Amino acid sequence: MKVALFLPCYVDQFYPKVGIATLQLLEKLGCTVTYPLNQTCCGQPMANSGFESMAHGCNELFVENFGDNYDAIVCPSGSCALHIKHHLHSDKREGDATHIRNHIYELTEFLTDVLNVEQLPARFPHKVGLHQSCHGQRGLHLSQMSELVAAPFSKPEKLLHMVDELELINLDRKDECCGFGGTFCVFEEAVSARMGVDRVEDHVRNGAEVLTGGDMSCLMHLEGIVRRQKLPVKVMHIAEILNQE
């Protein structure tokens, strides 16, 4: 399968290890992966601030990078994948933009729904807390939402259960927002930080050694709090865990 890897801008710059783990994992599972070299960002920072109108250049660039008829475009972030799925348009190549919107996948949904992964050669002997990032969960339906009267399921949990010796802990609030929220994290700093503190405490209280999730943006925010408060929990992207030997 011909896959293009789309990495969120901050992952490229600050968390190359997450990109590396994603790439290695996809290759391990038999995909032919290309990383288009001139990619930058999905445009969400502008759009969520009210300036979707400024994202034209960003959108055209995205189509230039990913418009080559890939079987799938895989992104280790539910938030960025959701943004592309809902908002990517192009003046020049709308056909290609449509193809991209229909073929972009968040990493865990790609693994469970497209590759139909049933087992993983991974071992991770730790207690792990899973943070459900909202855009992945409520936007892309990666997991059932606690508000709805509907049958439970979870794509990231299904994958974590395939990892040997990994123990998934239960949280008091299984899908509360961490408070990152893009520019919300600086424009509403007080509430954002407080939400993050509460989220981290839930994981620590319930015995997580490792806090994981599918969106590095939420994890960057939570990790910032963990490091400031010197808490005994490690923050890792889910790709890093699924890629453990």
Next chain:
Amino acid sequence: MMNHSQAAEEFTHDVDRTTWHDKTLWFVREKRDKAVFQIPEWEALREAASRIKHNALSNLDEYLLEFEQNAINNGVKVHWAADGREHNEIVLQILRETGATQMVKSKSMLTEECHLNEFLIEQGVDVVDTDLGERVVQLAKEPPSHIVMPCIHKKKEEIGELFHEHLGTEKGASDPKYLAEAARQHLREKFLTRRAALTGVNFAVAETGGFVVCTNEGNADMGAHLADVHIASMGIEKIIPKAQHLGVFLRLLARSATGQPVTTYSSHFHRPRACQAMHIIIVDNGRTTQLGRPDFRNSLKCIRCGACMNTCPVYRRSGGHSYHNAVAGPIGSILAPNLDMRKNADLPFASTLCGSCSNVCPVKIDIHDQLYKWRQVLAAEGYVDSSKKQGMKVMASVFANPKLFRFSGKAGRTMMRLVPFSVSNPLNPWYKQREMPEPPKESFREWYMKRSSKEQ
């Protein structure tokens, strides 16, 4: 006036209080979950309610006239008010005609929206709010902080203090039963002596001309049954076509609001008793403007259950007053900009767009999508801070240019490594309570290029 972010910052300074506020409201969300998970057809009920409201909003002109005609036939006087000022004038005129200088009121967010109390007090009318929570905030001279639980921001000790001062309860007493009994006795005297009563309307039924008021304390009934004049104020969006539709909405309302199967009192009013006058005031106050905005008209489906507030992680940690609007929380944040864009431009940004609000909404309003859309409208209309706009322009140009993006990224990371203080300083809001990520020496792309060249 403080914007939401400033008010929220002030609220969160009291860490313990924020914890308490968050837990109290989360407890209500959990009660809601327990109640709705007992109804297997819950999601179908939400869908039905949403569609009934869709029909009502699409045919509002006909249903309102049908309602008016039926109400008139029932012996009710019907008034129309274009805005809050007209509504308040009509109330005053009815009171003057009755010769009443005192009035009891039961829960009505519409009258909060119209600032009726302030207006009547200026005109020399004594208004007493009779819901326990409303009475508490009235005594404290504060607006409600929640549409269903108006004094949810107050601890029982604070209410004890307030009652000690105003109702003469024992100093230091904070037992809820004792305080509620004191309020009951205090309010009973008001009910018995007031000749005019005003209630809100939860549902107005077009085919019967009747309306339903939902309370847990029975105070709407007590007021309306003892007064010579009953005034019911309703927004135009309260209309539902048929009485049978109440079977959908009454099942949804209380479960969503508090986790109760149904409110203690669902009082159906149709016509005045002998020797009583009944008035209905139908109020627009910006609702037709909202109806004319295709992206936002669904917000008028709201039945004021407050579930979106209880589930909102931002509301729970910033308090209702931080929204500086009669209706707070996520629903308030999509209603308020319609009333005044400049004053309420901050509210659609007081959200992480997590989407929990849309999921608990019993009439399936796409609240978080509307928050996103309001942001676009507010930015286009020039109500977003110009420094933020400039920042976004710079960001947009960097992201549209891969070379500039790579250069800025590398320069930024180098700067962070060599001069950490350049970002790790108190002027950076991120750094106040969070560490910055540790900047790696090479980006993913740099690593990938090296790997590719090795492979060749």
